[in-house]
Amino acid sequence: xxxxxxxxxxxxxxxxxxxxxxxxxxxxxxxxxxxxxxxxxxxxxxxxxxxxxxxxxxxxxxxxxxxxxxxxxxxxxxxxxxxxxxxxxxxxxxxxxxxxxxxxxxxxxxxxxxxxxxxxxxxxxxxxxxxxxxxxxxxxxxxxxxxxxxxxxxxxxxxxxxxxxxxxxxxxxxxxxxxxxxxxxxxxxxxxxxxxxxxxxxxxxxxxxxxxxxxxxxxxxxxxxxx
Amino acid sequence: xxxxxxxxxxxxxxxxxxxxxxxxxxxxxxxxxxxxxxxxxxxxxxxxxxxxxxxxxxxxxxxxxxxxxxxxxxxxxxxxxxxxxxxxxxxxxxxxxxxxxxxxxxxxxxxxxxxxxxxxxxxxxxxxxxxxxxxxxxxxxxxxxxxxxxxxxxxxxxxxxxxxxxxxxxxxxxxxxxxxxxxxxxxxxxxxxxxxxxxxxxxxxxxxxxxxxxxxxxxxxxxxxxxxxxxxxxxxxxxxxxxxxxxxxxxxxxxxxxxxxxxxxxxxxxxxxxxxxxxxxxxxxxxxxxxxxxxxxxxxxxxxxxxxxxxxxxxxxxxxxxxxxxxxxxxxxxxxxxxxxxxxxxxxxxxxxxxxxxxxxxxxxxxxxxxxxxxxxxxxxxxxxxxxxxxxxxxxxxxxxxxxxxxxxxxxxxxxxxxxxxxxxxxxxxxxxxxxxxxxxxxxxxxxxxxxxxxxxxxxxxxxxxxxxxxxxxxxxxxxxxxxxxxxxxxxxxxxxxxxxxxxxxxxxxxxxxxxxxxxxxxxxxxxxxxxxxxxxxxxxxxxxxxxxxxxxxxxxxxxxxxxxxxxxxxxxxxxxxxxxxxxxxxxxxxxxxxxxxxxxxxxxxxxxxxxxxxxxxxxxxxxxxxxxxxxxxxxxxxxxxxxxxxxxxxxxxxxxxxxxxxxxxxxxxxxxxxxxxxxxxxxxxxxxxxxxxxxxxxxxxxxxxxxxxxxxxxxxxxxxxxxxxxxxxxxxxxxxxxxxx
Numbered sequence: 011x012x013x014x015x016x017x018x019x020x021x022x023x024x025x026x027x028x029x030x031x032x033x034x035x036x037x038x039x040x041x042x043x044x045x046x047x048x049x050x051x052x053x054x055x056x057x058x059x060x061x062x063x064x065x066x067x068x069x070x071x072x073x074x075x076x077x078x079x080x081x082x083x084x085x086x087x088x089x090x091x092x093x094x095x096x097x098x099x100x101x102x103x104x105x106x107x108x109x110x111x112x113x114x115x116x117x118x119x120x121x122x123x124x125x126x127x128x129x130x131x132x133x134x135x136x137x138x139x140x141x142x143x144x145x146x147x148x149x150x151x152x153x154x155x156x157x158x159x160x161x162x163x164x165x166x167x168x169x170x171x172x173x174x175x176x177x178x179x180x181x182x183x184x185x186x187x188x189x190x191x192x193x194x195x196x197x198x199x200x201x202x203x204x205x206x207x208x209x210x211x212x213x214x215x216x217x218x219x220x221x222x223x224x225x226x227x228x229x230x231x232x233x234x235x236x237x
Numbered sequence: 238x239x240x241x242x243x244x245x246x247x248x249x250x251x252x253x254x255x256x257x258x259x260x261x262x263x264x265x266x267x268x269x270x271x272x273x274x275x276x277x278x279x280x281x282x283x284x285x286x287x288x289x290x291x292x293x294x295x296x297x298x299x300x301x302x303x304x305x306x307x308x309x310x311x312x313x314x315x316x317x318x319x320x321x322x323x324x325x326x327x328x329x330x331x332x333x334x335x336x337x338x339x340x341x342x343x344x345x346x347x348x349x350x351x352x353x354x355x356x357x358x359x360x361x362x363x364x365x366x367x368x369x370x371x372x373x374x375x376x377x378x379x380x381x382x383x384x385x386x387x388x389x390x391x392x393x394x395x396x397x398x399x400x401x402x403x404x405x406x407x408x409x410x411x412x413x414x415x416x417x418x419x420x421x422x423x424x425x426x427x428x429x430x431x432x433x434x435x436x437x438x439x440x441x442x443x444x445x446x447x448x449x450x451x452x453x454x455x456x457x458x459x460x461x462x463x464x465x466x467x468x469x470x471x472x473x474x475x476x477x478x479x480x481x482x483x484x485x486x487x488x489x490x491x492x493x494x495x496x497x498x499x500x501x502x503x504x505x506x507x508x509x510x511x512x513x514x515x516x517x518x519x520x521x522x523x524x525x526x527x528x529x530x531x532x533x534x535x536x537x538x539x540x541x542x543x544x545x546x547x548x549x550x551x552x553x554x555x556x557x558x559x560x561x562x563x564x565x566x567x568x569x570x571x572x573x574x575x576x577x578x579x580x581x582x583x584x585x586x587x588x589x590x591x592x593x594x595x596x597x598x599x600x601x602x603x604x605x606x607x608x609x610x611x612x613x614x615x616x617x618x619x620x621x622x623x624x625x626x627x628x629x630x631x632x633x634x635x636x637x638x639x640x641x642x643x644x645x646x647x648x649x650x651x652x653x654x655x656x657x658x659x660x661x662x663x664x665x666x667x668x669x670x671x672x673x674x675x676x677x678x679x680x681x682x683x684x685x686x687x688x689x690x691x692x693x694x695x696x697x698x699x700x701x702x703x704x705x706x707x708x709x710x711x712x713x714x715x716x717x718x719x720x721x722x723x724x725x726x727x728x729x730x731x732x733x734x735x736x737x738x739x740x741x742x743x744x745x746x747x748x749x750x751x752x753x754x755x756x757x758x759x760x761x762x763x764x765x766x767x768x769x770x771x772x773x774x775x776x777x778x779x780x781x782x783x784x785x786x787x788x789x790x791x792x793x794x795x796x797x798x799x800x801x802x803x804x805x806x807x808x809x810x811x812x813x814x815x816x817x818x819x820x821x822x823x824x825x826x827x828x829x830x831x832x833x834x835x836x837x838x839x840x841x842x843x844x845x846x847x848x849x850x851x852x853x854x855x856x857x858x859x860x861x862x863x864x865x866x867x868x869x870x871x872x873x874x875x876x877x878x879x880x881x882x883x884x885x886x887x888x889x890x891x892x893x894x895x896x897x898x899x900x901x902x903x904x905x906x907x908x909x910x911x912x913x914x915x916x917x918x919x920x921x922x923x924x925x926x927x928x929x930x931x932x933x934x935x936x937x938x939x940x941x942x943x944x945x946x947x948x949x950x951x952x953x954x955x956x957x958x959x960x961x962x963x964x965x966x967x968x969x970x971x972x973x974x975x976x977x978x979x
Contacts, residue, residue, distance in 0.1 A: 020489075020573060021482055023402025027667050044572075062400045065482025121395050123662045125672075152399070152662040206664070212682065214670045214796045 012235055014038055015053040017079045019045045019063035024096065024208065028059045031208045035225075036232050048078035054235040055092040055136070056083055058099030060152075060206060070113065070155045071101030080106050092136035092231060093200040097153055100192075100202030109193055109202045110168060111160045117185030121154040125220065127179040128191055128205060132172055135198045136234035140226040146179055147223040149205040151191075156204040158186040158193070168193065175201055240266035248610050253601060260591065260599045263543040265606055267459075267509035268516055271772050274609035277738040278770040281751045289764035291727065293435070299340040299505065301766030303728050304432065305792060307685050312428035314340045315693075315730045315788050317771050320468055321476040322393075322422040326386045330393030330422045331479035332551050337426040338401065338484060339505030339554060342491045346430030349668055350681050351398050351405040351661075353424045354693040354732075354786045355390060358383040358417030360975055364644040364968070368831025372414060379418040379778070386420045388976060393479070394424065395660040400481035401488060404669050405661035407679030409693045412649050413827075415701070415782040419468065421774065423732050423786045427691060429683060434495050438502045440522050440557050442585045447563075448511075449490065449570055449577035450553040451483050454536030457510070457549025467737060467775035483552040486573045491554070499566045502557040512546045512606075514555050516589050520607035528581035530593040542591065542598055557583065614738055616745035625702055625821065628834035632826065634902050638950075638958045641829065642873050645906065647971040648828045651870045653881075656973040674882065675801050677718035677866055680793065688799065690724035690791035696869070698822040699908075701782035702837045704746040707822070708753035708785050709840045713910045715789035716761070717866035720849045721913060723798040723856040724791025729758060731768040731787055736780025738772040746783040747772075754785070760842045763789070800856045802865040803882040804916040808941040810887070811923070813848050814912030815934045816872060818898040824870050825906035838909040844932075845911040851930050852913050860919045860926065867912035873905035873958070875914050877948055881969055886946025886962060889939035892953060901952055916941060 014032055018025045025042060032040040043050055045063075063074035074080065080102065087093045087108055095103035103109045116122055128149050130141040141147075160168065165187060168174060176192035178184075184204070192203030210224040240262045241249065249257055249265055257265065271277060287295055293302035293310065300314035318333030334351060341348045359369055360383045373380045398405045403426070457477040494500050502522060506514045511533070519526050533545055540548075558566050563579070570577045584590075589606060591599035635641045645651060658673045670688070671680040678692035694715040700707030712729070719726050731754055736743045747770075758765050774781040793799055804810070820826050821835030855861050863883075867875045872894075880887045891904060898904040917923050920937075927935055948965060950958035 021400070021485055023400075023485065023665060027665065030667060061402060062482065062485070065400065065480075065485075067482070120392075121399055121660045121662070123664060124659050150664050152664060154399070209664050209667060212667060212670055214682070217796060217799070218671060218675055218801070 012038055012054050013052060014040045014055045014057060015043045015050060016040060016057055016059055017043045017045060017083060019074045019077065021063045021065050022059050022061035024060035024206065027208045028057050031211045031228060035211055036228060038232065043079055045074065045077040045079045048082065050082045053086060053091060055231055056086060058095040058102055060097030060099060063098055063102065071098060071105040074102045075105035084108060087200050090197065090199050092234060094137055094231065095202040096206055097204055100204055101155065103200065103202040108200050109195055110164055111158055111193065113155050114157050114159060115155050116157050122183050123150065123152040124183065125150045126181060126183055126205065128176045129179045131177055132175045132194065135175055135194050135201055137201045137227045137230050138175060139234065140230040148221050149207060149224040150209050151183055151205045153204055157184040158190045160187055171196055176203055241269065245269060245610065252605050258599065260542050260546065261601055264512040264516065264546050264599060267512040267547045268606050269609035270509065273509045273513050275770055276609045276612050277614050277772060278747065279611055281748060284755055285765045286759060292764050292766055296765060296767050299343045300428065301728065301730065302344060302435065303766055305687065308432050309683065310346065310430055310432050310435065311689065311790065312341050312344045312346045313425065313728065313730055313788065313790060314767055315423060315425040315732045316769055317421060317423045317732055317734060319421050319734070319771060319774055320463055322390055323419045323468055325476045326389035326420065327393040328476055328479055330390040331397040332477040333422055333424045334394055334397040335479060335484050335551050336507045337424055338403065338488065341426045341428035342488055343436065343503045343505050344428060345434050345436040345495050346428030347492060348403045348426050349429045349666060350427040350679065350691065351403050351424060352407040352679065352691060352693050352788065353394055353405065354409045354695050356411050356413065356416045356421035356697065356784060357387050359412050359414060360384050360387060360649055362647065362649055362975065364647040366829055366831030369828065382418050384976065390420060390422055391657050391660055397479055397481045399662040401485045402665050404663045404665050406663050406669055406681060407673060407691060407693065408654065408657065409695060410650065410654060411695060411697060413697050413782060415697065417778055419776050419781065421734055421781065421784055423693065425693060425730065425788050427689065436500060436503050438522060440501050440524055440583050442583055444501060444557050444559050444583040445563055445579055446526060446581040447556045447558065447566065447577055448533060448553060448580045449556060449575050450487050451480060451550055452534040452536045452576065453545055453548045454550045455540065455544060455548060458544060458547060467773050477549050477551045480552050486575050487552060487554050490569055490573050490575055493569045494566055497565060499558050499562045500556055501559065504555045506553040506555060508549060510546065510548045516603050516606035518555065519589050519603035523587065525584040525586035525588045525590065525603065526581050527584050527590045528592065530591055532578045532580045534576050534578050542593055614744045615741040616748050617741035618745050619742035622703065625834040626836055630832050630834050632830045632832060634900055638902065639960055641902065642877065642958055642960060643964065643968045644829055645824065645870050645874055646877055646965060647968040648824055649972055650824060650828065651874055652971045653969045654972065655970065656976055671799065675803065676722040676799065677802060678722050680722055680799055686795050688793040688796065690719045690722050690793060692718040693786055693788045694718065695784055695786040697782040697784040698827055699837050700750065700785060702822040704749040704783045705753045706837050706840060708750040709757055710910045711785060711787045712753065712757040713840055713845050714866065714868045715787045716849055717913065719789055719791035720853050721800060721864040721866050723800045723853065724793045725853065726763045726789055726791045728764055728766040728790045729787065730766060731785060732771065733768070734771045734774050734781065734784040734786065736773065736775045743780060750783060750785045761846055797859065798857055800861065800864045802863055802879055804863040804879050804885060804941045805883065806885050806941055806943045808862050808916030808918060809920050809937060810914060810916050810939045810941065811935055812894060812912060812914050812938050813852060813935045815909065816894060816896040816898060816904055816907050816912065817909050818900065818903040818907055820903055820907060823906060823908045838907065840910045847930065847933065848911045848913065851933060852915065855923060855926055860923045861915045861917045863916040865914050867914060868908060871906040871908050877965055879914065880948045880962065881966055884945050884962065886942035887939055887948050888942060889950045891950060893936045894938055895934040895936055901957060
């Protein structure tokens with residue numbers, strides 16, 4: 011049976027939202043995995059949720075990156091298991107060096123919660139196969155440290171290897187380099203993104219001029235693991 | 238600082254039949270502070286009706302509980318953190334949020350939404366009246382605090398709620414000179430849970446008291462007493478330090494323990510620290526406690542027993558369970574690495590007994606501590622009220638109404654609050670289907686296709702002119718906000734904020750305000766489920782204007798019953814209700830013209846109810862496509878907001894509008910309550926509905942254009958206002974440019 015794991019840390023706060031989406035909308039068996047667990051098996055995918063793991067102490071994602079569960083996530087990731095990190099999950103993936111770059115305080119120095127337009131720049135990942143190249147879609151962000159940065163050499167590298175998965179369209183809310191909103195590793199099985207696809211799940215959003223199209227990220231993942 | 242007044246000390250001596258020691262005086266002093274004891278206000282709060290069907294717990298508890306069927310309950314609580322926020326806005330506001338979240342989890346429910354109502358002195362606005370500008374210039378030092386307070390209060394609320402992961406879904410903000418160098422920070426939390434999971438609060442002898450969370454330190458010493466006097470000296474040690482991460486862990490611990498049925502009683506530690514928490518719990522549950530003060534985890538080893546008992550260190554909870562379940566509870570606490578200690582046991586003797594190093598250092602009946610002797614305060618109508626009412630006011634009618642409307646849109650009390658909302662995570666939890674600004678109130682998803690609407694409202698300018706009518710208008714506005722989203726009101730919470738109650742004129746205003754609350758609640762049969770009173774909101778400049786903040790909750794069954802303020806192209810617009818030219822306390826007078834005085838618009842309870850009923854009915858029957866209440870800034874502002882939200886132009890004809898106004902500027906900006914603007918594509922059916930209502934005043938007022946055209950107002954075939962949409966938007970987004978360089 012297919013199974014997805016959600017690692018949780020003290021301070022994770024989007025864990026139940028992801029769980030709701032995976033279990034209610036996709037009927038996939040989903041486990042919460044406490045950060046101290048040092049042996050996990052039989053997961054078809056891992057989704058690291060948003061939040062403030064360890065209260066963002068020292069630096070967002072830093073302490074979580076050194077937890078036992080992340081060692082296991084690294085092992086699974088190296089075996090090709092799809093791993094998605096959302097918001098704080100992205101920060102953790104960056105801090106654990108599964109993904110390149112750094113995430114620092116937003117340009118405005120404020121926390122920003124709003125809907126933005128995203129552009130798909132790579133459809134060749136387990137999380138984007140259902141999108142068309144350059145497809146635009148609406149998705150909310152909610153972060154204080156969402157400004158993604160790379161040095162010149164790194165930027166050249168990720169562009170060359172086609173690792174940019176999503177970028178902000180028109181308005182770059184955090185001031186990220188090249189408007190990058192999501193990035194993948196060289197093997198394309200690990201993706202980190204600042205925006206929150208799980209927050210687009212409710213069908214009622216359409217009544218208020220919003221869309222559920224960011225759910226294609228989960229549609230893609232489910233199709234991938236069912237293959 | 239005197240801990241107790243001499244008559245209170247005498248009362249205590251008489252009841253104890255002996256001299257209390259210093260520790261006992263401190264314990265009683267914290268609990269008998271105005272902040273914790275409600276000794277001035279309790280008599281009046283008791284006049285609120287208590288017999289309501291759906292109310293499981295009403296005023297007087299940590300949070301009110303409303304039954305909403307299917308075994309589900311909603312809890313709600315509101316509190317302010319004014320003094321601390323005025324001294325240290327970031328920590329003061331953040332710990333205010335922390336306090337109400339703990340109140341919600343203490344009931345056995347999980348917090349699902351936060352709201353706030355904020356009041357500051359004027360922030361520098363280039364569009365204000367010359368009077369306001371001059372005042373800002375001459376008192377530059379005092380006024381410069383306003384922006385600093387606003388920025389840090391918003392950040393404090395944001396950092397706390399965002400970190401824990403509870404969406405801040407709604408709010409309200411007002412700027413007025415009476416809050417100069419001060420601020421009012423009201424925060425409300427809404428909880429959701431199962432009736433069967435509510436904490437039973439039944440305990441037995443030998444049950445165990447566990448104190449969990451942060452260690453007890455010297456922060457917040459005398460916080461409750463500090464909040465029970467005017468703000469004369471900035472007492473920083475009375476302000477608590479926020480740690481949202483610890484609070485998040487306590488939320489998770491409580492949730493797991495409730496699900497495992499471990500907890501017999503839960504109480505958060507807030508104002509008055511251990512003193513209030515222990516004495517109130519002991520008195521409410523009718524049992525005694527033997528406390529070993531040596532077990533309390535401390536930040537500093539050399540703390541005195543008095544300091545330990547009255548410290549208001551944040552993020553602490555008291556849990557009571559029995560010996561058998563202690564082990565499984567300890568396991569949960571250890572999982573989250575939350576520090577805890579067993580600090581005492583439940584006894585049948587009904588006293589609060591404090592021991593340290595094997596010696597009893599305080600021993601008093603809990604009821605004596607928990608119930609302060611109530612005061613008889615005198616009220617006297619302030620002279621200024623009649624003076625303001627009859628004052629002759631001459632405001633020259635503006636020759637350029639375009640400019641007037643733009644300046645009104647830029648008024649920070651009215652302007653877009655996007656700059657604030659975007660700093661709050663208002664989406665987490667997947668319940669915020671309707672984002673801020675789409676409807677007149679916040680609407681969040683529950684389950685079983687039920688939605689909860691919530692709104693906070695206040696209007697200190699009206700309440701200053703007439704505390705009774707002003708409070709009624711706040712209540713009416715809160716209800717109108719719920720109605721215009723399509724919600725059926727189910728409960729009220731209030732937070733009554735005034736200056737020093739020892740001043741009879743201020744106490745009179747308080748009494749008038751609570752009278753209005755009682756009258757509105759009884760007339761409309763909407764229960765008051767909880768509330769707070771905060772006195773001594775004064776600085777060297779003087780008392781704040783009377784500032785009751787009203788929170789109201791409503792239920793919506795099914796999403797088709799939600800109405801937005803945003804019209805769609807080609808809608809026909811109607812107004813319901815009469816516009817009268819009572820301009821006292823209006824933003825038009827105060828912000829643009831710099832004048833106080835005049836009559837406030839009267840509110841007729843029956844008309845207010847009738848108009849609300851018809852609007853709710855036509856929303857439910859899906860006869861309309863949008864609705865918006867008409868409040869601060871009046872008709873012109875309400876229409877401009879609708880236009881801006883839809884990006885469609887409007888064409889309004891003022892000639893047929895039901896009104897008693899002699900002047901166009903009054904017609905545009907009067908804040909007469911009980912009015913709604915609605916848009917429809919079903920004119921015929923709608924007018925048939927209207928025709929069925931006796932005495933309903935309404936008229937067709939205009940049309941929504943296709944796209945980003947102009948906002949146009951016609952009177953007697955003349956264009957009196959013709960605003961470009963992008964210009965209107967620029968003025969409306971004015972707060973972000975004022976705050977940008979902060």
